[in-house]
Amino acid sequence: MKRTQHAREISSRFKELVENAGDSLAEEHYRELALLIEAGIDTAVMEALENVADRIDKFAHEVRNNAEFFD
Numbered sequence: 777m778k779r780t781q782h783a784r785e786i787s788s789r790f791k792e793l794v795e796n797a798g799d800s801l802a803e804e805h806y807r808e809l810a811l812l813i814e815a816g817i818d819t820a821v822m823e824a825l826e827n828v829a830d831r832i833d834k835f836a837h838e839v840r841n842n843a844e845f846f847d
Contacts (some may be wrong), residue, residue: 783811787813
């Protein structure tokens, strides 16, 4: 998925920055970083979807309420 690729790209960019600074980390750490980034993306998406679902639920209640009092 796109989020996986995006997380890998961010991790690769971080690796470049680390190596340009003259440091290094084990490749395993960069893979773990990509997983953490992907988890963060997933969390942000789920929170946004929950917000949308709450708004839709509120709107549905308003529509139902308005329909009950429609003349």
